[in-house]
Amino acid sequence: EWTPEAFVDMTVEDLKKQIGNDKVVLGLSGGVDSTVAAVLLNKAIGDNLYCIFVNNGLLRKNEFESVLHQYKDMGLNVKGVDSSARFLDALQGISDPEEKRKTIGRVFIEVFDDEAHLLTDVKFLAQGTIYPDVIESISVNGPSATIKSHHNVGGLPDFMKLKVVEPLRMLFKDEVRRVGAEMGIDPELLGRHPFPGPGLAIRILGDITAEKVRILQEVDHVFIQGLKDWKLYDKVWQAGAILLPVSSVGVMGDERTYEKVVALRAVESTDGMTADWVNLPYDFLQKTSNTIINRVKGVNRVVYDISSKPPATIEWE
Ligand code: XMP
Numbered sequence: 001e002w003t004p005e006a007f008v009d010m011t012v013e014d015l016k017k018q019i020g021n022d023k024v025v026l027g028l029s030g031g032v033d034s035t036v037a038a039v040l041l042n043k044a045i046g047d048n049l050y051c052i053f054v055n056n057g058l059l060r061k062n063e064f065e066s067v068l069h070q071y072k073d074m075g076l077n078v079k080g081v082d083s084s085a086r087f088l089d090a091l092q093g094i095s096d097p098e099e100k101r102k103t104i105g106r107v108f109i110e111v112f113d114d115e116a117h118l119l120t121d122v123k124f125l126a127q128g129t130i131y132p133d134v135i136e137s138i139s140v141n142g143p144s145a146t147i148k149s150h151h152n153v154g155g156l157p158d159f160m161k162l163k164v165v166e167p168l169r170m171l172f173k174d175e176v177r178r179v180g181a182e183m184g185i186d187p188e189l190l191g192r193h194p195f196p197g198p199g200l201a202i203r204i205l206g207d208i209t210a211e212k213v214r215i216l217q218e219v220d221h222v223f224i225q226g227l228k229d230w231k232l233y234d235k236v237w238q239a240g241a242i243l244l245p246v247s248s249v250g251v252m253g254d255e256r257t258y259e260k261v262v263a264l265r266a267v268e269s270t271d272g273m274t275a276d277w278v279n280l281p282y283d284f285l286q287k288t289s290n291t292i293i294n295r296v297k298g299v300n301r302v303v304y305d306i307s308s309k310p311p312a313t314i315e316w317e
Contacts, residue, residue: 004182015044022123028053030067033128036180047077052115057084058199061217083111091208097317104198125162129169193238202317206245216243218296219262226288239266242316250300259300275309
């Protein structure tokens with residue numbers, strides 16, 4: 001029978017044997033998978049694990065600072081690299097979803113490679129790849145049509161001659177969470193909703209600007225904080241806001257407004273392959289909508305996405 005305790009013991013032993021005294025580099029994303037992978041490796045090889053946490057400028061509000069702080073508190077050997085400007089610059093004028101993913105993937109690899117080159121004698125690249133990523137990556141790259149290119153799978157560029165270590169590649173998400181809990185990782189971190197690697201870029205329909213990122217961060221923050229305050233966060237598998245490339249007419253005092261529309265999305269799922277929209281309480285939606293419109297400059301309308309996957313996907317891009 002599979003237990004998190006046995007998995008941790010066995011994996012730590014295996015990692016020690018496989019890696020020895022060599023150095024390993026790992027990209028932390030703030031998500032559950034890379035964090036659990038990092039803590040496992042840290043248990044096995046300590047400070048020979050070099051973690052790099054890149055801010056692509058497309059994370060949730062305050063996320064980079066707070067999660068970096070949390071990583072340091074956990075004793076991880078981590079370096080925070082703020083490359084927001086570089087990502088925004090590269091994304092300028094790009095509206096196509098796959099083009100966004102490719103650009104973000106490319107810049108991430110560039111930044112990561114720059115950082116990895118600052119370290120000497122690194123032999124391994126560790127990744128938080130889990131089983132569904134492996135499967136989806138096979139189906140995406142296989143003979144069938146490309147669905148979405150998950151940029152965090154598919155290995156490393158040739159010029160980084162590193163061996164890959166993926167301690168979680170046989171695990172499902174719930175198992176990853178149990179492994180994390182076994183190692184004493186903060187339950188709040190382990191309970192975090194999944195968040196896509198390309199971040200808010202694929203929730204801003206159309207081209208991306210710093211102002212749009214700011215608006216979406218504020219909206220998302222109100223929504224997610226509200227879910228937590230109303231004790232709904234843990235009942236939802238994933239939630240977020242989408243900034244639509246649409247303006248609508250509204251009224252504020254005696255002024256006519258012409259501002260952006262945002263969609264809220266919350267889904268129930270087990271693995272992200274299929275999903276149902278969540279029947280959030282009307283009182284909550286009403287309160288959240290009012291708060292967003294009152295507080296976030298540039299938004300005058302909120303809608304709720306009631307589409308299931310399939311045929312819709314969880315993300316809008
Ligand atoms: P979709 O939109 O395909 O999303 O229903 C399923 C799950 O995958 C996440 N997702 C991504 N994660 N890179 C990622 O790391 C991506 O390009 C990407 N696209 C979607 C999405 O947030 C959901 O959890």
